[in-house]
Amino acid sequence: MNEAAKPELAGRIALLGNPNVGKTTLFNRLSGSRHKTSNFPGTTQEAVLGRITVDGVEHQLVDLPGIYALNLDSSESSVCRAVLNGNLAPEGEAPAKPDTLVVVADSTNLLRNLALVAEAARFKLPTVVVLNMVDLARRRGIHADESRLSEILGCPVVAMSAKSGENVDSLSGAIAKATPPTAAVGDSEADAERWADETYSAIAAPAPEDIDDDHDALTDRLDRAFTHPVLGIIAFAAIMTGLFWVIFSLAAYPMDWIDAIFANLGGWVEATLPEGAIRDLLANGVVAGIGGTVIFLPQICLLFLLISLLESTGYLARAAFVIDRVMRPFGLSGHSFVPLLSSHACALPGIMACRAIPDRRDRLATILVAPFMSCSARIPVYVLLVVILFPESPTMQAVAFAGCYVIGGLAGLLSALIARRSFLKGKSSGMALELPSYRAPDLVLSLKTSAERGWVFLKKAGTVILAISILLWWLGAYPNVGPAPESEALRTQAALVSDSEQIAALEAEADTLDQRYATQRSYLGRIGSTIQPVFAPLGYDRQLTIGVMASFAAREVFATTMAVQVAGTEEIEDEGVQNAIATAERDDGTPVFTTATSWSLLIYYILAMQCLPTLVVTAREAGGAKWAFLQLAWMCGTAYISAMIVYQTLRATGLG
Amino acid sequence: MVSASDPTQPQPVTIPLTQLQRGRKGRIALSDEASPDSAMLRAMGLKPQAEVRICRLGQPCIVAVKNQCGGGCRIGLDRSIADRVMVCPAD
Amino acid sequence: MPNLPLSDWQFWIVTALALGALWILIRMFLPKKKPKGRRTTLTVSAKRRQ
Numbered sequence: 157m158n159e160a161a162k163p164e165l166a167g168r169i170a171l172l173g174n175p176n177v178g179k180t181t182l183f184n185r186l187s188g189s190r191h192k193t194s195n196f197p198g199t200t201q202e203a204v205l206g207r208i209t210v211d212g213v214e215h216q217l218v219d220l221p222g223i224y225a226l227n228l229d230s231s232e233s234s235v236c237r238a239v240l241n242g243n244l245a246p247e248g249e250a251p252a253k254p255d256t257l258v259v260v261a262d263s264t265n266l267l268r269n270l271a272l273v274a275e276a277a278r279f280k281l282p283t284v285v286v287l288n289m290v291d292l293a294r295r296r297g298i299h300a301d302e303s304r305l306s307e308i309l310g311c312p313v314v315a316m317s318a319k320s321g322e323n324v325d326s327l328s329g330a331i332a333k334a335t336p337p338t339a340a341v342g343d344s345e346a347d348a349e350r351w352a353d354e355t356y357s358a359i360a361a362p363a364p365e366d367i368d369d370d371h372d373a374l375t376d377r378l379d380r381a382f383t384h385p386v387l388g389i390i391a392f393a394a395i396m397t398g399l400f401w402v403i404f405s406l407a408a409y410p411m412d413w414i415d416a417i418f419a420n421l422g423g424w425v426e427a428t429l430p431e432g433a434i435r436d437l438l439a440n441g442v443v444a445g446i447g448g449t450v451i452f453l454p455q456i457c458l459l460f461l462l463i464s465l466l467e468s469t470g471y472l473a474r475a476a477f478v479i480d481r482v483m484r485p486f487g488l489s490g491h492s493f494v495p496l497l498s499s500h501a502c503a504l505p506g507i508m509a510c511r512a513i514p515d516r517r518d519r520l521a522t523i524l525v526a527p528f529m530s531c532s533a534r535i536p537v538y539v540l541l542v543v544i545l546f547p548e549s550p551t552m553q554a555v556a557f558a559g560c561y562v563i564g565g566l567a568g569l570l571s572a573l574i575a576r577r578s579f580l581k582g583k584s585s586g587m588a589l590e591l592p593s594y595r596a597p598d599l600v601l602s603l604k605t606s607a608e609r610g611w612v613f614l615k616k617a618g619t620v621i622l623a624i625s626i627l628l629w630w631l632g633a634y635p636n637v638g639p640a641p642e643s644e645a646l647r648t649q650a651a652l653v654s655d656s657e658q659i660a661a662l663e664a665e666a667d668t669l670d671q672r673y674a675t676q677r678s679y680l681g682r683i684g685s686t687i688q689p690v691f692a693p694l695g696y697d698r699q700l701t702i703g704v705m706a707s708f709a710a711r712e713v714f715a716t717t718m719a720v721q722v723a724g725t726e727e728i729e730d731e732g733v734q735n736a737i738a739t740a741e742r743d744d745g746t747p748v749f750t751t752a753t754s755w756s757l758l759i760y761y762i763l764a765m766q767c768l769p770t771l772v773v774t775a776r777e778a779g780g781a782k783w784a785f786l787q788l789a790w791m792c793g794t795a796y797i798s799a800m801i802v803y804q805t806l807r808a809t810g811l812g
Numbered sequence: 813m814v815s816a817s818d819p820t821q822p823q824p825v826t827i828p829l830t831q832l833q834r835g836r837k838g839r840i841a842l843s844d845e846a847s848p849d850s851a852m853l854r855a856m857g858l859k860p861q862a863e864v865r866i867c868r869l870g871q872p873c874i875v876a877v878k879n880q881c882g883g884g885c886r887i888g889l890d891r892s893i894a895d896r897v898m899v900c901p902a903d
Numbered sequence: 904m905p906n907l908p909l910s911d912w913q914f915w916i917v918t919a920l921a922l923g924a925l926w927i928l929i930r931m932f933l934p935k936k937k938p939k940g941r942r943t944t945l946t947v948s949a950k951r952r953q
Contacts, residue, residue: 432911432913433908433911433913433914433916433917434913434917436917437917619927620927620928622924623924623927623928624924624928626920626924627925629921630917630918630921633917634906634907634914635906636906636908637906768928772931772932775932
């Protein structure tokens with residue numbers, strides 16, 4: 157592409173501003189749902205592209221990363237400078253200077269924001285300054301004269317509230333009249349500060365000393381409570397518990413519908429298409445593969461919705477300091493909190509959230525250990541195993557279930573510590589974080605963020621999981637083998653009997669035997685038999701080995717894989733099938749799920765890296781396939797050794 | 813550490829932020845330190861002559877930057893960083 | 904290959920799809936071919952300032 161913008165887009169408008177000024181809210185208001193998230197090539201910064209109509213003509217809108225100043229060394233600052241100089245553009249776009257620059261300022265914090273305005277003015281681009289949050293400012297008695305600012309700057313200034321919509325309409329008119337600022341803002345950092353001071357005095361209405369006292373007093377009390385060493389942790393634990401409780405309980409509804417939809421879809425495919433390999437592939441490979449991904453969407457979207465809501469209240473900034481204290485001994489910082497929390501839904505968006513971590517080694521360490529956080533896909537496996545381990549005691553089941561999360565979290569933190577003491581050596585600097593004012597949660601913004609993250613998950617994880625599902629299906633379907641030798645005898649028996657119930661029972665048993673035989677003789681089964689000796693010290697037989705291997709496609713596939721091998725069906729909701737799995741036998745007649753084996757499996761699933769989509773994202777975000785290999789080797793290594801120790805110990809002590 | 817333009821004036825006392833008591837105010841002093849941290853802190857609002865009030869001491873140290881006509885921002889600092897920010901106590 | 908239904912046309916279709924899936928997976932781990940177009944003056948860790 158050689159033009160500066162697509163043929164139908166008249167120009168590029170860039171949005172610049174401090175973090176927390178409501179730039180994204182404004183962007184969403186202007187662009188609506190027409191937006192696309194990509195990357196600034198060569199950086200870890202996200203680029204958000206949208207559209208805005210000015211004078212009836214559509215322009216491209218680019219949301220730049222929030223920065224405190226343009227002259228800083230940070231990645232965000234460099235990206236903004238490069239874009240304003242015309243040297244950088246979002247992936248797929250041709251670099252060119254923006255046709256208009258919109259600087260968004262916070263009316264309740266004008267002094268600092270004016271310094272950024274000064275720096276932006278130096279680029280001499282047609283500029284519009286937006287004084288956002290004017291409703292908040294008014295409520296607090298803060299007044300600024302935007303026409304005076306416009307005179308001083310020499311370009312349009314618009315006061316608005318992006319959140320309530322007040323005066324947002326006048327922005328496009330202002331953009332049409334945008335001109336390069338004529339103000340003399342000097343060259344240096346000190347010059348910008350001085351200009352900001354003088355301009356601020358000229359445009360801000362004098363206010364009484366105690367103007368902010370009420371606002372401050374309340375904020376003070378909340379801050380002290382939320383960062384208190386004891387109270388802060390209690391509040392944090394309560395909020396996090398509430399968060400997870402909501403996610404687990406609410407997400408169950410849409411998850412059930414999705415389950416039903418895909419089961420029906422599979423059934424429809426089976427009923428509609430003629431018998432044959434294609435029908436099998438579609439019903440069992442494709443539908444199951446897509447369904448297996450989509451079913452996690454509710455938990456992922458819900459988690460991001462809640463995190464976004466919490467963040468918009470301002471609480472998370474305070475919580476970051478609380479969690480920072482816990483993370484420091486392990487070589488991480490409070491910045492790692494949201495990525496690691498997100499990884500409890502799915503490591504994929506969690507690892508992408510690591511872009512926000514400023515320290516490079518911190519970021520790498522977090523990316524590497526994020527998959528240790530127990531993700532949604534592990535839940536079906538945990539549930540299956542804790543029920544097998546504690547069939548009579550729901551309390552012990554719950555304890556074991558929670559314990560899985562704790563073990564995963566600890567393993568992650570310890571691994572981070574080891575990384576930070578060895579190949580990622582170096583002290584990370586302390587946190588300096590702006591604490592935004594407490595506000596009511598922004599539902600609209602949070603819904604948009606949640607939808608965005610969900611879509612990214614679907615696209616990235618979806619393609620990989622679908623591809624692996626198709627491959628696994630093929631390996632499990634071929635080569636064709638005849639019926640199992642024993643089933644022949646059963647069918648002959650059925651032909652000789654007259655009782656229809658008995659016939660049905662014999663036929664069902666014959667079918668199951670055929671399925672098991674087919675799976676055993678398929679390429680997948682043969683691979684399983686070949687690899688099985690590797691897992692023998694952990695107590696896994698051929699069937700479990702296949703289950704573990706198939707889990708590399710998607711962890712949750714373990715349950716259905718076992719069901720297919722053991723009971724010849726995928727209906728894992730059926731109690732009969734669950735029973736069949738629990739009492740399944742190995743080829744030699746002994747039970748598959750002995751206590752020792754079950755614990756060993758549980759530990760393995762907590763710690764192992766079994767997610768190809770995550771490996772791909774690690775390679776990309778960490779900057780090299782070697783990091784993905786390291787992650788794979790470390791996690792599978794610890795999983796293998798731990799599972800082996802658990803199995804052998806339980807066996808040796810007679811407890812398993 | 814304030815670069816006084818008039819050498820006959822006594823140098824104002826500057827102390828680290830962490831030595832100010834809670835609720836007290838001060839003005840940020842120009843520091844000679846040119847660490848990567850200090851450029852960021854300055855950009856966040858902790859620039860020379862900025863008026864700050866201590867909201868919380870300890871870990872983290874929370875200060876409120878006050879603009880003279882109302883408004884401002886609030887910054888949370890790790891104690892190790894707050895130790896290196898110098899202020900002139902105001903009273 | 905024994906027991907592969909080579910005469911079944913459906914077999915060839917699903918095998919082609921499976922190979923396609925394999926290719927998609929392999930491609931993800933191949934080194935990324937950077938489009939050797941623009942060099943930006945953007946540097947992140949070096950001190951070059953604009």
